[in-house]
Amino acid sequence: MTNTILYRAGLPTSVGITLIGLWQILSIVGAINPIMIPSPWDIAIAFSELVTRGYFWQATWFTLQETLYGFAIGVTLGLIIGALTGTFPMFRTAIYPFVIAFQNTPRVALAPIFLTWFGFGMTSKVVMAAVICFFPVVINTVAGMASVGDNAKMLFRSLGASRAQTFFRLTLPGASEIAFAGIKTALTLALLGAIVAEFVGGSVGLGVLIKELNFQLEVAKGFAVVLFLAVIGLTLYGLIELLERYLITWKHD
């Protein structure tokens, strides 16, 4: 009973519907100030207006590009630096302390600096997204490579495997499960980085749009954009989970 689809999808759906219904009722009776929190219905109306506007889709496309470019750059660099760190002990000793130090500083604090360096256009957002999603990829790649057991390494030596064979047939697949967890985190962070960078300064994008709508006291539209961002985030996450399932077929639990 607790495992049926009806139960596992139905229960959260009914909780959601109940909460939204409650929210709507409290708005109608005036228990919630609509200037602070617009009713679900008002948000729905605001959203239906937004989707008819060209600037909304332009902003969406802009933010998506920033996120995906930043993600691609951050993940690529993260995998390369992670693989070098996991392969060469000297590289690890030289570089890894800085990675850890940076990992523990709030990287969004760099957004204003990137704005001065790269301007109000897309570049400063891409850089912010890349920097913020670089670190979990490096750290998970290193951890994934370290998770490959000594016995497996010995087996490969006893089979006379070359360094390249050991890398491609053992280290790479062996590290990929943990490394991919870092890539998933990175995608969420890339969207966060892009939005934060847009808040700090930009002319187009969903983050810019939220700020402008707030200034104009278009609170319902602002809420609509935030919820739309949540949908984008969930969609991206769903896509990367699909990719994971396709690439890492042996992850079984």
Add this chain to the structure above:
Amino acid sequence: MSLISNTAATGETISLAGVSKTYMTAKGPLPVLRDINLDIKAGEFVSFVGPSGCGKSTLLKIIAGLVSYDTGTVEVGGEAPREGREDIGFMLQQSVLMPWLNVSKNVELPFAISGRRNGNTPKRVAELLDLVGLTPVAKLNPWELSGGMQQRVALARALALDPGIMLMDEPFSALDEFKREFLNIEVAQMADKLGKTTLLVTHSISEAVLMSDHIIALGANPGRVVGEIKVDLERPRRTNMVGSARFQEISNEVRVALAADLEGVQ
């Protein structure tokens, strides 16, 4: 039963003379083997028994060329040890299967790495799976198998390139006793039939007696040979030999050799 057909390598000789090994550890030098002398004939089944930490695994790794030694000479099939030799099959306590490869791809791994994969490989892999009784699960993933079946995959993989020498480091010690006994007999019979030189490290004296031509008893700190016991039970070996008087006598000889060393230490 379809056995390894084509080249069926016969066993190879292994000899060690005056071999010593000291590991350099963070706490200083750790002598693990001292003055080991062994002469193992082609096709012989030799077991090593001794307390844990006495250097049994190190000894096998030296023979496989995975660990260096400090003094003495080692000859494996007439050559100095070298890692990655195709005439050595190494089997460890853990099955060490690749979870991203299915059973038959795991068995195929040695062919892929040695660059010896060819049109004949699928047939060879099928033969090997048949030999260890895994044909029905050939397409399954490692995690879908029981511990005993996983070790069978590891055995098939070690046999893949038809090596003249099999090195087995406590291969079944992670299994429960019933399964272990069953697999032991199979391995002993297989080694016998295939004529491979087989070195087995085991914790169990009766396992050693049941399977071996010779048993080497090792003492600890540092590891050295404290007894060499010949097992003159007839082949093929059967489980019910365990109850025989001769079996008990031989087991006692091994026990005495090991105990004498322990008492000497105290």
